[in-house]
Every structure is written in structure tokens, then in C-alpha cells.
Amino acid sequence: MTDRLGSEPMTDRLAQAAQQGVLRLGNRAFPPGQGIVMGIVNRTPDSFFRPAVTWDETAAMERVHQVIADGADIVDVGGIPAAPGAEVDVAEEIRRTAGFIGAIRSTYPDIVISADTWRHETGRAVCEAGADLLNDSWGGHDPLLADVAAEFGAGLVCAHAGRQNPRTRPFRVAYADVMADVLDQVQLLARRALAAGVPSDRIVIDAAHDFGKNTWHSLEVTRRLAEMTATGYPVLVSLSNKDFVGETLNLPPEQRLPGTLAATAICAWHGARIFRVHQVAESRQVIDMVAAIRGDRPPARAVRGLA
Amino acid sequence: MLTAAALCPAPPLLARELTGADPVVPELREACFNAAADLLQSDPDVIAVVAAGEQTRAFGTRGRLDLAAYAPALALGRASVDHASADEASVDSDGACSEGEPLPLPLGLGCRLLDEAGYAGQFALHTVSDAVTAADCAALGARLAATAPRVALLVMADGSARRGLKAPGYLDERSFPFDAQVTEAIRAGDTAALLALDASLARDLMATGRPAWQVLAGALDGQRPDSVISYCDDPFGVAYLVATLWPQHDVIPTSGRERGGDWSGRP
Numbered sequence: 001m002t003d004r005l006g007s008e009p010m011t012d013r014l015a016q017a018a019q020q021g022v023l024r025l026g027n028r029a030f031p032p033g034q035g036i037v038m039g040i041v042n043r044t045p046d047s048f049f050r051p052a053v054t055w056d057e058t059a060a061m062e063r064v065h066q067v068i069a070d071g072a073d074i075v076d077v078g079g080i081p082a083a084p085g086a087e088v089d090v091a092e093e094i095r096r097t098a099g100f101i102g103a104i105r106s107t108y109p110d111i112v113i114s115a116d117t118w119r120h121e122t123g124r125a126v127c128e129a130g131a132d133l134l135n136d137s138w139g140g141h142d143p144l145l146a147d148v149a150a151e152f153g154a155g156l157v158c159a160h161a162g163r164q165n166p167r168t169r170p171f172r173v174a175y176a177d178v179m180a181d182v183l184d185q186v187q188l189l190a191r192r193a194l195a196a197g198v199p200s201d202r203i204v205i206d207a208a209h210d211f212g213k214n215t216w217h218s219l220e221v222t223r224r225l226a227e228m229t230a231t232g233y234p235v236l237v238s239l240s241n242k243d244f245v246g247e248t249l250n251l252p253p254e255q256r257l258p259g260t261l262a263a264t265a266i267c268a269w270h271g272a273r274i275f276r277v278h279q280v281a282e283s284r285q286v287i288d289m290v291a292a293i294r295g296d297r298p299p300a301r302a303v304r305g306l307a
Numbered sequence: 308m309l310t311a312a313a314l315c316p317a318p319p320l321l322a323r324e325l326t327g328a329d330p331v332v333p334e335l336r337e338a339c340f341n342a343a344a345d346l347l348q349s350d351p352d353v354i355a356v357v358a359a360g361e362q363t364r365a366f367g368t369r370g371r372l373d374l375a376a377y378a379p380a381l382a383l384g385r386a387s388v389d390h391a392s393a394d395e396a397s398v399d400s401d402g403a404c405s406e407g408e409p410l411p412l413p414l415g416l417g418c419r420l421l422d423e424a425g426y427a428g429q430f431a432l433h434t435v436s437d438a439v440t441a442a443d444c445a446a447l448g449a450r451l452a453a454t455a456p457r458v459a460l461l462v463m464a465d466g467s468a469r470r471g472l473k474a475p476g477y478l479d480e481r482s483f484p485f486d487a488q489v490t491e492a493i494r495a496g497d498t499a500a501l502l503a504l505d506a507s508l509a510r511d512l513m514a515t516g517r518p519a520w521q522v523l524a525g526a527l528d529g530q531r532p533d534s535v536i537s538y539c540d541d542p543f544g545v546a547y548l549v550a551t552l553w554p555q556h557d558v559i560p561t562s563g564r565e566r567g568g569d570w571s572g573r574p
Contacts, residue, residue: 296385301326307318
């Protein structure tokens with residue numbers, strides 16, 4: 001059997017798959033096969049999904065309590081929407097996120113805290129406040145971010161943003177082979193992170209669905225996600241209610257949960273390990289179900305036919 | 308000569324890893340473990356494990372417990388329960404029954420119980436077909452008891468699987484008197500009552516233990532043993548009975564583990 005887009009047999013490529021290892025984030029060690037849910041908490045007035053619901057700090061902390069109660073292993077705090085819009089400078093980004101991350105840390109000493117930022121200045125401030133992971137969706141736009149991760153012993157997400165600048169929309173983006181480009185870019189960033197001193201068991205890769213990609217591209221990287229997991233790096237997917245789901249099903253953000261969960265199931269099947277999501281409880285169920293189908297996780301309780 | 312006999316059920320869920328993250332029946336596993344340990348205390352030369360099976364035959368003593376037939380994912384080696392946090396009746400993959408041909412499940416489970424109890428001696432493994440008559444079952448029991456100067460017997464046998472609307476075989480009211488009769492016979496050490504069990508009724512009730520109980524009766528050779536019933540319940544509509552029986556020529560450990568031991572309060 002050959003890969004649809006190339007002559008290299010799929011089985012050969014996957015046969016070379018590196019072993020997935022333990023992923024360390026904060027104090028936690030996540031073995032391969034354990035699905036990790038990252039709950040999104042936006043400190044923004046203008047994110048695309050349920051805008052401004054956690055702009056207020058009290059509401060944001062309520063949201064943190066909820067995602068943790070729903071089974072999130074990681075809380076991902078962001079102060080800037082991915083889409084273009086009102087400028088948020090470094091000082092404002094830090095004002096929105098660092099103090100809040102400090103508050104989460106004092107309430108939850110052991111929860112893994114991720115900060116969604118591309119800027120090293122923000123990275124430094126959030127790490128000082130207790131962040132464990134720097135989630136850079138913009139593909140290493142600020143190369144100093146890796147140095148900050150290394151300095152604080154934090155993890156780093158190495159994402160493919162199609163070499164776009166932060167907060168820009170894809171404009172007539174084309175790839176000879178989008179997955180090949182993703183693999184090249186994320187592995188380049190991972191090597192840079194290693195060279196900067198980020199521990200290898202704290203480096204995560206992310207195809208960054210919809211970043212520098214049209215809907216066809218995001219569907220393709222979903223379909224071929226096994227090629228990312230075959231690198232051996234833990235793979236993060238951020239699919240939640242995104243436009244590729246919306247365009248595929250012709251649905252507005254608030255109706256994209258089933259499509260999101262379908263994409264989640266496919267990525268889980270292909271071995272993705274971290275799932276960045278808005279709807280934690282629903283995602284947790286899908287991820288655990290797929291883990292059981294894969295054979296990575298036993299059923300919670302099996303009795304039928306065994307008594 | 309029979310030194311002691313233990314009676315345990317043999318549902319697949321007796322294997323800790325088959326019930327998933329939830330141990331489901333830890334008290335049943337504990338009772339079975341203790342019953343197996345009782346056999347070791349009787350200082351046998353050989354422990355014979357007997358269960359109902361498709362054929363009447365002996366099995367090699369290096370057979371293997373084949374749980375993948377019930378949970379194929381176990382063969383992947385990834386989905387197993389975390390044994391560090393699971394209850395202590397966990398897998399010992401290096402046990403006497405970890406290699407060789409797959410054993411019928413009840414024999415494999417019985418071997419595992421003995422492994423876990425620390426038994427390192429000789430095994431004799433035997434299945435008995437449901438077609439075998441009470442007299443022939445008894446003859447087999449007598450023969451097994453005579454294979455060595457000191458023989459202990461582990462009988463893997465289940466009662467009716469039709470003890471409720473949600474039972475595997477749905478409800479058959481005849482289950483209650485039938486299982487009560489078996490339990491009473493075990494309690495009283497009444498071998499004649501075991502030999503008188505109605506094979507056809509047992510078949511109707513999916514009570515697969517009938518031939519094995521009758522092998523036990525034969526091994527007891529008409530003696531009235533002392534017995535302790537340590538588990539007697541039907542959490543999933545199948546009658547599970549755990550007991551230890553001591554022929555009266557051997558001393559009974561004063562374990563005081565008896566609890567309940569009847570079907571009182573049930574229809």
C-alpha cells in the first residue's frame with residue numbers, strides 16, 4: 001500500500017516510527033497512551049468562541065475550576081486571540097495573563113499550567129508566575145521564547161504556522177505537501193529547542209490546524225496525523241470549534257462540537273497525546289473511548305459476558 | 308488420600324485484569340485466594356484442579372492461562388490495569404501456568420490462584436465433560452484422590468447463571484432451590500446430595516459446576532468433611548460459592564472466616 005501523495009510506502013514510514021516516551025510537564029509525568037486534556041481559558045474580550053466569557057477574572061477562575069473538575073490535566077491561559085484585531089502589546093498581554101497564572105498556581109499547586117503566547121517577554125513573566133508550558137502557536141516567530149523555556153525548565157510547543165506572522169490569516173496559502181512542510185518545520189523547531197536547552201521530554205509538536213492553512217490543509221494534516229506521531233515527539237492538537245470544522249460542516253462556532261469531537265477521535269486514533277479544547281468533559285470521553293479502542297486504556301469497568 | 312478441598316467459581320472476571328480499572332469483585336478474589344491458601348496449608352504432595360470442560364481429559368501441568376481470548380487488547384500489552392494501584396490479586400506472569408498450551412479458563416484460573424498462594428508443587432489438571440454421569444464423575448474423583456499419598460483438590464465450579472432478570476441466562480426460579488441445595492450439601496459435606504444433583508436441571512440453569520461438584524463428592528469418598536463457606540453470593544446473577552472442606556482425619560485451621568454462607572433473604 002502506498003501513501004496517496006507519494007511513492008514511499010506508508011508501512012515503511014510507520015515502521016520507522018520512533019517510540020513515544022514519557023512527557024514531563026510541571027511535576028507531572030505522562031506516559032505514552034495517556035490522553036492529556038488541555039482546557040482553554042481565554043483572558044480576552046474578543047476570542048472567536050464564546051467571546052469575553054472569561055474576560056472577567058472571577059469568571060476566568062470559575063472556568064479554571066470547571067475545566068479541572070471536568071478532567072483537564074492542563075489549563076491553557078491566553079491573552080491574545082489568534083485572529084487579527086485590536087493590538088495587544090506585551091505589557092497588556094502580561095497584565096492579562098501573568099497575575100492570573102499566579103493565582104491558578106497558588107490555588108492548584110500541581111496542575112500543569114500552559115501559557116498561549118509567542119513572545120519571550122510574556123513567556124518570562126508567565127514562567128515566573130508559575131507556568132509549566134509555553135504554547136507557541138505561531139511557529140517560533142520569536143526565537144528567544146525557546147531560551148526562556150530552557151531557562152525556566154518549562155516545556156515548549158513547536159508548531160507549524162506556515163511561516164505566517166502572528167495574528168495573520170492564511171491568504172492563498174499553498175503547499176506541495178502540507179504534511180511534509182509541517183514535519184520539516186516542527187522538527188526544525190524541536191531541534192532548536194533542544195539546542196537552546198529545553199529538555200527533550202518537555203518538547204511537544206503541533207500541526208496548528210488552521211494556522212497558515214486552509215480547511216483542505218487542516219483536513220489533510222488530520223488525516224495524516226500518524227506521520228507526526230511517528231516522529232516520537234508528543235503531538236498536541238488544537239481542533240476545538242475551529243473554522244476547518246465550521247467550513248467542513250457549514251456551521252457557526254457554537255454548533256461545532258460534534259465535528260470537533262470527530263476530529264478529536266481521529267487524532268486520538270493516530271496517537272495525538274495533548275488535546276487543547278473548550279469542551280473538556282465531552283473531549284475527555286472521546287479521548288478515553290479512543291484510548292480504549294486502541295488498547296491503550298482498559299475499560300473503566302467490564303462485567304458483561306464475564307460473570 | 309484427600310488432605311483438603313477448595314471450591315471456587317471460575318467466571319472470567321475472577322481475573323483481575325478483565326474487569327478494567329474497577330476491581331469489581333475484590334472480596335470474591337480474596338475468598339478464592341484464601342481457599343487456595345488453605346489447600347497449601349494441608350501440605351499436599353499434589354494439588355488436583357478440576358473443572359467442567361468440553362472434554363473429559365487431563366492437561367499438561369505447564370499450561371497457560373489465556374485471557375486474550377476474553378480480552379484481545381491484553382495481548383497488546385498496553386491496556387493492562389496499573390498493578391501498582393490494583394488490588395493485590397494481580398497477575399504473576401511468571402507463575403507455573405504462564406507458558407505452554409492454553410488451558411481451559413477454569414483450570415487456568417485455578418492454577419493462578421495456587422500460584423498466587425505460593426504453591427510450587429505438583430499439579431494434576433483435569434476437565435470433565437457435562438456428559439459424564441454422576442457415578443463416573445465420582446470415580447474420577449476417587450482416582451484423583453489416590454494419585455499420591457496426600458492430594459488436595461481445587462474444584463472450580465459455578466452455580467446457576469439464571470438467578471435474576473439481568474443474569475446471563477435471564478431468570479429461572481428453579482435456580483434458587485437448586486443453588487440452595489448445592490450450598491447446603493457443601494456446608495454439610497453431604498456427598499450423597501452432591502451426587503444426586505439433577506444434571507439436566509443443572510444444564511437448564513447454566514450451572515456448569517455439576518460434574519466438578521460430583522468429582523469432589525467422589526474424592527471425599529463418602530466421608531463427611533468439615534467445611535467453611537467463605538463466599539456465597541450472586542452479584543451478577545450467577546451463583547458463586549467459595550468453600551474449603553477438610554476431611555475429618557485432618558485438622559481444621561481455626562480461621563473463623565465464615566460469613567453469611569446461605570441464600571437467606573433471597574426468593
